[in-house]
Amino acid sequence: MGTWGTGLYADDTCCDVRDDYVQALKSGMPDDEAYRYILQRHSFVLDDPEFSYMVYFPLAETTWKYGRLNEELRSIALALLKQLEDCSSWGAGAKARKKVQQALEEKLLTPQPERKLVKFVPVKPRKIRTTAEVGSVFLIALPNGNKAALVLVGFLELEKSTDPVFSALCWQGEDNPSREELEPLTLHTVAFESGLGAMPHVGIIPRDERKSIMSDLQFLDYLSFPGLPFSPRNVVFTGLGRIAQDIQTFIDIHAKP
Incomplete structure (x- = not known):
C-alpha cells in the first residue's frame, strides 16, 4: 500500500x-x-x-x-x-x-443520485504469474555475484493478475543451499523498505509483460518451507533488480561479524 x-x-x-x-x-x-x-x-x-x-x-x-x-x-x-x-x-x-x-x-447525508446504469463488460481472466506452491524456494542473483533465497509465502489478486508474494531469508552464498543452511533462517527474514515503513514481504513488478516474472529466478525443487507467516497488508512491489539490491544491503548490514 x-x-x-x-x-x-x-x-x-x-x-x-x-x-x-x-x-x-x-x-x-x-x-x-x-x-x-x-x-x-x-x-x-x-x-x-x-x-x-x-x-x-x-x-x-x-x-x-x-x-x-x-x-x-x-x-x-x-x-x-x-x-x-x-x-x-x-x-x-x-x-x-x-x-x-x-x-x-x-x-x-444528502440524497444519492438515481441508480446509474452500468454497461456490462466481460471480465478477462487474471494472469497467473506462477503455479508454484506456497513454500517453494527460489534463488535470486545478487549484485555481488552471490545468490539469495526467496520463499513463496502467498498470493495477491491484483487487477489483472494473481501474483506471488515472497519472504527473503537472511542468507547469501555462491552455491545452492541445503535445508540445514536455510531452515534456521526461516524466522529471520529480510525487511523491505517502503513508503509505509519496513515490509516483511515483496512482490515482483514485471519489467516486460511478455516475459514471466519468474524467469530470472532459480527454482529449488528439493526445498520447501510451507507455513511461513504471510500478511497480505505488508507487501511492497518493486522490480527484481531492486529486490536483489535490497536483499544484499540488508544482509550486509545485519550479517554477523
Whole structure:
C-alpha cells in the first residue's frame, strides 16, 4: 500500500476498493453481492480497526455516486467519520484531511443520485504469474555475484493478475543451499523498505509483460518451507533488480561479524 496525500483516493487501498467495486458492477454482479464482495476481498484491511476507513469511506462514496449506497454502509461510514473527527494524526495535512472527511459526511447525508446504469463488460481472466506452491524456494542473483533465497509465502489478486508474494531469508552464498543452511533462517527474514515503513514481504513488478516474472529466478525443487507467516497488508512491489539490491544491503548490514 502507498499513500501520497490527504485526499479520499490518495491511497492505493482506497483506489483499489473503488476500482474493484466498479469492476464488480461492470461484470454484472448484483448490487448487494458487489457490496459483500468488496468487504470479503478487502477483509484483511477490515481486520485492523485502525485502517477500516480505507475500505468503508471509498466504498460509501462510490456506491453513493452510483446510486447504490445502502443504509448499513451509510451508518458504518458515518460512525467512522464521527470517530475520526480528530485529524491531528495527519500532521501538516490535518486541515486538508478534515475538509475531505467533512465533504464525505455531507455527501452521505444528502440524497444519492438515481441508480446509474452500468454497461456490462466481460471480465478477462487474471494472469497467473506462477503455479508454484506456497513454500517453494527460489534463488535470486545478487549484485555481488552471490545468490539469495526467496520463499513463496502467498498470493495477491491484483487487477489483472494473481501474483506471488515472497519472504527473503537472511542468507547469501555462491552455491545452492541445503535445508540445514536455510531452515534456521526461516524466522529471520529480510525487511523491505517502503513508503509505509519496513515490509516483511515483496512482490515482483514485471519489467516486460511478455516475459514471466519468474524467469530470472532459480527454482529449488528439493526445498520447501510451507507455513511461513504471510500478511497480505505488508507487501511492497518493486522490480527484481531492486529486490536483489535490497536483499544484499540488508544482509550486509545485519550479517554477523
